[in-house]
Every structure is written in structure tokens, then in C-alpha cells.
Amino acid sequence: MKPAENKAPVWLYDEFKHAGVDYANTAVARDYDEHHQRFRDYEKDAALVLERLGIGPQHEVIDFGCGTGAFVVPAARACKKIYAIDISPSMLDLCERKVKAAGLDNVELRCAGFLTYHHNEAPVDGIVSTAAFHHLPDFWKVVALQRMHEMLKPGGRLYLFDVVFTFPVDTYQEALDGWVDSMTQKGSQAMAEETVIHIRDEFSTFDWILEEILVRTGFVIEQKYSDFPGCLAYVCIR
Numbered sequence: 522m523k524p525a526e527n528k529a530p531v532w533l534y535d536e537f538k539h540a541g542v543d544y545a546n547t548a549v550a551r552d553y554d555e556h557h558q559r560f561r562d563y564e565k566d567a568a569l570v571l572e573r574l575g576i577g578p579q580h581e582v583i584d585f586g587c588g589t590g591a592f593v594v595p596a597a598r599a600c601k602k603i604y605a606i607d608i609s610p611s612m613l614d615l616c617e618r619k620v621k622a623a624g625l626d627n628v629e630l631r632c633a634g635f636l637t638y639h640h641n642e643a644p645v646d647g648i649v650s651t652a653a654f655h656h657l658p659d660f661w662k663v664v665a666l667q668r669m670h671e672m673l674k675p676g677g678r679l680y681l682f683d684v685v686f687t688f689p690v691d692t693y694q695e696a697l698d699g700w701v702d703s704m705t706q707k708g709s710q711a712m713a714e715e716t717v718i719h720i721r722d723e724f725s726t727f728d729w730i731l732e733e734i735l736v737r738t739g740f741v742i743e744q745k746y747s748d749f750p751g752c753l754a755y756v757c758i759r
């Protein structure tokens with residue numbers, strides 16, 4: 522690795538500043554799994570992602586924004602190697618503990634992000650990012666996808682799951698109010714507050730913007746899934 526290649530330009534977006542929810546906060550990280558496992562099944566979700574990507578025991582995968590290892594831990598049992606990347610030391614610490622408790626030795630954890638991770642090894646077979654991409658503003662999403670494209674083998678696949686807006690542009694106020702209200706009605710004040718932070722301080726975007734960015738950075742969108750309310754998952758091939 523040549524040091525000059527890894528020197529960040531002064532104009533680079535500071536992805537470590539945690540726009541929106543502060544996942545570097547140890548209390549946020551500590552409560553994450555308990556909160557998320559109320560509405561997610563990590564094992565089942567990971568199996569579905571691996572199946573959709575066609576990933577098996579001979580394959581290497583990068584997980585961007587890996588968090589506490591929702592995908593990393595189950596996926597590491599099923600593939601050759603996982604690079605687990607996140608900007609939050611607190612989330613990575615929990616991920617590492619789970620990796621060790623599971624006796625896994627094929628996970629490499631790195632404290633870095635979409636814009637700052639340098640993959641100095643051979644290109645990988647798959648890249649996964651779940652509920653993390655909305656932390657980048659749209660211009661930086663383009664840069665991140667271009668970087669991910671370079672980290673993938675030709676024919677490798679990207680699985681991008683995120684909160685994505687699909688409502689007509691002129692209905693944005695009702696759509697966003699409705700989203701917050703639906704969280705309040707579900708009885709979760711914490712989720713409603715997190716939804717407000719998501720809208721105000723994070724960078725979810727429209728499906729037509731994200732799809733244009735994917736295509737312009739060289740990906741072919743093979744599948745688009747909407748299994749989870751308000752979210753989309755894209756399977757793209759390099």
C-alpha cells in the first residue's frame with residue numbers, strides 16, 4: 522500500500538461525523554440489537570441476502586456499514602471471508618465480540634467507511650450494505666458506488682438495502698408526515714423520533730435518483746425488492 526494513495530483530500534466529505542443517529546454513542550450501539558431484533562430476524566435475512574447474491578463457501582464479501590454484525594456473523598459461517606467495515610468503533614466492538622463468541626476466524630473488521638475504506642486485497646465476489654447508505658449525501662453516494670464498483674470482481678454482485686423514497690415528488694409532505702404518524706401509531710415513540718431524525722438529518726433519496734446513480738457508476742440492476750415497508754433492496758451486477 523502506498524501511503525499517498527490513502528491520503529484523503531481536504532474536500533472529502535467527513536463520513537465520520539455521524540449525520541443523524543450517532544452510532545458512535547456506546548448507549549446507541551448497546552441497545553441496537555435488542556431494538557432491531559424486535560422486527561428483524563438476522564439469520565433469516567442474511568440467508569436471503571446470500572441466496573440473492575449467489576454467495577457460497579468460496580466467496581469473499583465486503584459489508585459496508587456492518588454495524589453490530591447482523592449480516593456479518595451469519596454470513597461468515599457461509600462464505601470464505603467477510604470484510605466488516607463501519608465508521609463506528611462502538612458498533613464494530615459489538616460486532617467483534619459476536620464474531621469471537623461464534624468462533625469465527627474469517628472476519629476482518631475495519632474502522633472506515635464508504636469513502637475511506639481502501640480494499641488493498643483482490644476484488645471481492647459480493648458487496649452488501651444494509652440500512653447504511655442513507656448516511657451519505659447524494660453526490661457522495663455516487664463516489665461511494667464508483668468505489669464499490671472498483672472493489673468488485675467483474676460479474677460480482679452488490680446488495681443495497683435502504684430506506685428509499687418512492688412517493689410522487691409533490692406528495693412529499695403527506696408522505697413524510699404519514700411515515701412519522703405510522704411509527705407513533707405502532708406505539709413506538711423512540712421509532713417515531715428516529716424517523717424524524719432520519720428525514721431531517723440523514724440522506725435517504727428517491728428510487729429514481731438511486732437507480733440513475735447505480736447505472737451511471739456501471740452497475741446493472743438485476744432485481745429490485747420491496748420486502749420491508751419504506752425500504753428497497755437492489756441486487757446489481759458489475
Ligand SMILES: C[S@@+](CC[C@H](N)C(=O)[O-])C[C@H]1O[C@@H](n2cnc3c(N)ncnc32)[C@H](O)[C@@H]1O
Nearest residue numbers: 536544586587588591608609634635651653656
Ligand atoms: C442502521 S445501522 C445498520 C447496521 C447494519 N448494517 C444492520 O443491518 O444492522 C447504520 C450503520 O452504518 C454505519 N455508517 C454510517 N455512515 C457510514 C459510512 N459513511 N460508512 C460506513 N458505515 C457507516 C453506522 O455507524 C451504523 O453502524
